Amino acid sequence: MPFFPLAPQALTCLSRRDKRLARVIARLGPLQREVMPDFFAALVHSIVGQQVSTAVQRTLWQRVERLLGQVTPAGVLALPHGSLRALGLSSRKEDFIRQAAQAIVQGSLDVDALRRMDDSQVCHTLCRLHGVGVWTAEMLMLFSLQRQNIFSYDDLGIRRGLRMLYRHREVDRTRFERYRRRFSPYGSTASLYLWAVAGGALPELSDPAAGR
Numbered sequence: 001m002p003f004f005p006l007a008p009q010a011l012t013c014l015s016r017r018d019k020r021l022a023r024v025i026a027r028l029g030p031l032q033r034e035v036m037p038d039f040f041a042a043l044v045h046s047i048v049g050q051q052v053s054t055a056v057q058r059t060l061w062q063r064v065e066r067l068l069g070q071v072t073p074a075g076v077l078a079l080p081h082g083s084l085r086a087l088g089l090s091s092r093k094e095d096f097i098r099q100a101a102q103a104i105v106q107g108s109l110d111v112d113a114l115r116r117m118d119d120s121q122v123c124h125t126l127c128r129l130h131g132v133g134v135w136t137a138e139m140l141m142l143f144s145l146q147r148q149n150i151f152s153y154d155d156l157g158i159r160r161g162l163r164m165l166y167r168h169r170e171v172d173r174t175r176f177e178r179y180r181r182r183f184s185p186y187g188s189t190a191s192l193y194l195w196a197v198a199g200g201a202l203p204e205l206s207d208p209a210a211g212r
Helices: 008-017 019-028 039-048 054-068 071-077 091-106 111-116 121-126 133-142 154-166 175-185 187-198
Strands: none
Touching: 008 019, 008 091, 008 175, 008 187, 019 154, 039 054, 039 091, 039 111, 039 133, 071 091, 111 121, 121 133, 154 175, 154 187, 175 187
């Protein structure tokens, strides 16, 4: 599985702009986060993982891969109805996946065209799909399309990382947007390091909002 491309200029730029983030980058070094360049497979993987734990997502995804081999729109549409539910997915998730497959096969969702759109256009286009909201679209842009400037307000881990690193009890939209501007055009790289902070990569940092 390939990793998100961490550009040296991104690490240099972020380190120059923000001393605290610079220390995180220096301590953790270049991070490796897997990406899924096959967009439809990434979309299905994302839908499978909605509202379940990472462990459950991993189990369900393994079942999907065993069933389909290569996860393709044509392969999904060739399955009898109920095949994905039999793996443990909800009927709604099966419907979302089949509708996305149909959109690609019929051409109403052009994956090649997505790659030529700017971030806002991609987000708008993906949110037309049933089962895809802004956060899902942003994660697909980061972990499949590998866009360099994705910084999601709806991601609880990123906001937790900001609280921990900058000692905020709360990160509202206004404060978040200040960080977005500071980290642009390398918001995706900043996101990776904030997720690491939120996950406990620096044990001395705690969440000021914990226990409120």
